[in-house]
Amino acid sequence: MSKIIEVKNLVKKFKDFVAVDDVSFSVEKGQIFAFLGPNGAGKTTTIKMLTTLLDPTSGSIMLNGFDVMVNPNETRKSFGIIFQDPSLDTELTAFENMEFHAVLYGLGRKTMDDRIKELMELVELWDRKDELVKNFSGGMKRRLEIARGLLHHPAVLFMDEPTLGLDPQTRNHMWSYIKNLNEKEQITVFVTTHYIEEAEKVADRVAIIDHGKIVMQGTTTELKEATKTDNLEGAFLALTGRSIRPQDAGNDAMRLGARMWRR
Amino acid sequence: MHYANVIYILWIRQLKRYLRSRARLVSSVAQPLLFLVALGFGFGPIYAKAGGGDYITFLAPGIIAMSMLFTSMFGGIEVIWDKQFGFLKETLVAPVPRVVIMLGRTVGGATVAMVQGLVIFLVTLVVGFRPEITPALLFAPLVMFLMCMLFTALGTAIASRLNDMQAFPLVMNFLVMPMFFLSGALFPVDQLPRALAIAVRLNPVSYGVDGMRATLINVNHFGLSVDILALALTASVVIVIGALLFNKIEA
Ligand SMILES: Nc1ncnc2c1ncn2[C@@H]1O[C@H](COP(=O)(O)OP(=O)(O)OP(=O)(O)O)[C@@H](O)[C@H]1O
Ligand SMILES: [Mg+2]
Numbered sequence: 001m002s003k004i005i006e007v008k009n010l011v012k013k014f015k016d017f018v019a020v021d022d023v024s025f026s027v028e029k030g031q032i033f034a035f036l037g038p039n040g041a042g043k044t045t046t047i048k049m050l051t052t053l054l055d056p057t058s059g060s061i062m063l064n065g066f067d068v069m070v071n072p073n074e075t076r077k078s079f080g081i082i083f084q085d086p087s088l089d090t091e092l093t094a095f096e097n098m099e100f101h102a103v104l105y106g107l108g109r110k111t112m113d114d115r116i117k118e119l120m121e122l123v124e125l126w127d128r129k130d131e132l133v134k135n136f137s138g139g140m141k142r143r144l145e146i147a148r149g150l151l152h153h154p155a156v157l158f159m160d161e162p163t164l165g166l167d168p169q170t171r172n173h174m175w176s177y178i179k180n181l182n183e184k185e186q187i188t189v190f191v192t193t194h195y196i197e198e199a200e201k202v203a204d205r206v207a208i209i210d211h212g213k214i215v216m217q218g219t220t221t222e223l224k225e226a227t228k229t230d231n232l233e234g235a236f237l238a239l240t241g242r243s244i245r246p247q248d249a250g251n252d253a254m255r256l257g258a259r260m261w262r263r
Numbered sequence: 264m265h266y267a268n269v270i271y272i273l274w275i276r277q278l279k280r281y282l283r284s285r286a287r288l289v290s291s292v293a294q295p296l297l298f299l300v301a302l303g304f305g306f307g308p309i310y311a312k313a314g315g316g317d318y319i320t321f322l323a324p325g326i327i328a329m330s331m332l333f334t335s336m337f338g339g340i341e342v343i344w345d346k347q348f349g350f351l352k353e354t355l356v357a358p359v360p361r362v363v364i365m366l367g368r369t370v371g372g373a374t375v376a377m378v379q380g381l382v383i384f385l386v387t388l389v390v391g392f393r394p395e396i397t398p399a400l401l402f403a404p405l406v407m408f409l410m411c412m413l414f415t416a417l418g419t420a421i422a423s424r425l426n427d428m429q430a431f432p433l434v435m436n437f438l439v440m441p442m443f444f445l446s447g448a449l450f451p452v453d454q455l456p457r458a459l460a461i462a463v464r465l466n467p468v469s470y471g472v473d474g475m476r477a478t479l480i481n482v483n484h485f486g487l488s489v490d491i492l493a494l495a496l497t498a499s500v501v502i503v504i505g506a507l508l509f510n511k512i513e514a
Contacts, residue, residue, distance in 0.1 A: 051356050053514045077358040087349040091280045103272040104357040106265040132283075 003062075004029040004156060004188050005050070010059035012045050019045045021212035023059070027205070029155075032182055032189040034203035036196065038240050042212040043192045044084050047160050050190075051081050064155045080105075082149035084160035084192075086141065090134035094125055094144050097133060098151060105152035112151075119147040122173055139165055146174055153181065159191045163198065171195075175202060200232035210240045269359050270367040277338065277371025281378070295330045295383045299323070299390050302449065315451065321482075323392035324475035325448030328410065331380040332468055335411045336439050338372025339418015342509075343425055352514045365419060365509040369502065372415035377407050395481045402487060406474035409491065413467060413498035420505035423512050442468045452484055467497045 005027040012020040020042040027033045037043050048054040050061055052072040061068040064078035088097050098120065102112040120126040123143035133141060142165050149159070157178075163171045179202065181187045193199050199206060200220055207217035216223060216239055220232050227238040281287065303319045310318035345351040354364050394400065421434055445459070446468035455463065463469045474490035477483035483490070 048514070053352065053355060055513065073358070073360055076356055079356075081356055083349065083352055085349050085352075087353045089276065089280075089345075089350045089353075090348065091283060092276065096276075096279070100272055100276065101353070103268050104354065104359060106268070106358070 002029050003027065004064055005033075005190065006062040007046075007050070008060045010046065010049060010061065011057045012042070012049060012054065013057045018212055020049070020056075023209070023212070023214050025207050025214060025217055027156075027188060027190060029188055030182070030186045031204040032191065032202050034199035034206045035190060035192045035209065036194075036199060036206060036236060037192075037209035041209045041240075043209060044160055046209070047081070047158055047190070047192070051079060051158060052076060078154060079156040079158060080149055080152055080154040081158040082146055082160065082162045084164070086145070088133050088141060088144060088148075091132065093130050093132055094120070094136070095129040097144060098129075098148055101148045101151050107152060115151055119150055122177055123147045123170060139167065139170075142166055143170055146170075150177065150181070153185050153187060156188045156190060157181075159189065161192055161194065163193060163195060171198070178202075196233040196236050197231070206232065208236060208239050215239050266359060266363045269357075269363055270370060273354075273364065273367025274371040274374060277368070277375050278378075281375045291330065291334060291379055292382060292386060294333075295326050296386055296390075298329070299326050299387060303390065319387075319391055320393070320480055321451070321476075322449065323387040323390075324479045325446075325472050327380050327383050327387065327479075328446070328468070328472045328475045329443055329448050330383040331376045331407060331411055332414055332443060332471070333439065334379040335372055335376035335414035336418040336434070338375055339369070339415045339420070339505075340422045340431060340434060341372070342368070342419055342422035343428055343431065346422075346426065346512075346514065347428060351512070355512060355514055361510045361512075362506045365506045366502075369412060369415045369419060369505070372418070373408065373411035376411040376415065377404075380407050380411070394479045397481045399478045399481055399487060401478075402491070403475070403478035406471065406478055406491065406494065409494035409498050410471035410474070413471075413494060413501055416498065416502045416505040420501060420508050423505070423508035442466055445469070446472045447484065448472045467493065470494050470497075 003026045007026065008024050010020055010023045011018065023042070023046060035043050035046070045054065049056045050063060050068065052068060052075055055069065063075050066074040066078065068075045089100070092100065095116065098116045099112070102116065107115070117126060120129055123146060125140065125144055125147065133144065136144065146162055149157070149162075163174065166174070175198070178189060182189055191199070191203070203220060205217065205219055206223055208215050208223070216226065218226070223232065223235040224230060227235040229235045229238055299319070299322065303322050307318040310316075310321070315321065342351065355361065357364065445462045445466050447463055448468070452460065452463045452469070470485060470490040470493040473483050473485050474487060474494065477487040477490060485493070
């Protein structure tokens, strides 16, 4: 198998604060790779550097054979992303948002129409396709973001907490769709999530990051064995401690995550 | 073909957003109308007494230019809104060179501003403005287009470096307002004190205003060809700078 993502000694500093601290890892083509860590660990920052949205302070990133810093345009042709933060145009309708994305990614008219319908049905928004997004509920917006992110089939799909705030039905639909894409089209999936049991179910490999550093990586089984725990959540807690992170107060993920750790 | 489609979808997006925002439509007509009525009828008698002729005729092209200036700067600065609402990310990771994205946005914003200029032109007709029908009139759309491209690109360039909406009033008060007042939109620039005359000459808005006057009422200060050349040149430079800055946006 070949490496489709290769990150070496990646560092990102915001002024004096080191958000990503000498991170190295690689992902094999066709894998589902889970990138887990407490709030503020540096997951989103890492993804932003991998997807050309942020320039690293130092280090190197190869994605689908392209050096991300040297060749951002080719890199952008290689991935798709579902962002953690909102990224819809709320003044447009749901359908217009989908269409906009399809045109940006150069899908042909037929593929465009078929996939938009298929995906909007998957997330149960097809009958509301002509409504302005600003009138959608939080969960509906999230579902639209996911449908949009799956419109084109890239080599690597980044998903930054895709299932946050989604009902279990939609989560299941989404994951079976992604599993299918992953198997049929060999799409590599890079996912972050605070639903650790979700990661345990789908991930071929897991990396755990805390305070900007990767504390351990391997298969789920390897992580459980190394920490002598019997599920991934146990391993996660053993590796990252039980204290609640102070960062990002006010963020949904924080509240949700905090609730999870307090158990 | 792909890039052309991308430019088209960005263009149509700007138009949809403009047409859907009632508040923006209303206020974008109300403000120039207020200027026309208050200044036009307020200063009209004095202007006539000083031997200037009909003030509304002089003022109308300036007010059309003003509304295009405001609308296109606003259209460019909308990049900050898109940053804050997150939509910008969607376009920044797209498999299209960012210069294409920047151009699509700029053409879209400029079109909106041109439509706006046309609407205000109709308003001036209602208030009593009568353009001179001369061959120069044929160049009005070109002057409008260049002016709108220039200031949409300028707004985009500035917004590329800014991160929050708080900066918006700053840009309005310290850049757009001075450019507007020092453009000759409201007064003739023939007999100004030296310092002011230099400021007017360095201000790109002056050439837009002068171009509008040259085409609509066949009166001008710099000459229509100078206006068009100055606008085209500044627009090109600003578009290039805007594209470079847009290319460096981090999100
Ligand atoms: N633009 C920025 N300027 C300054 N600090 C930043 C910036 N972006 C992120 N940070 C900081 O970097 C750290 C890592 O943030 P990041 O968003 O990568 O965390 P995360 O692992 O995605 O967390 P979460 O699970 O809450 O999404 C945080 O402490 C955050 O405050
Ligand atoms: Mg995050």
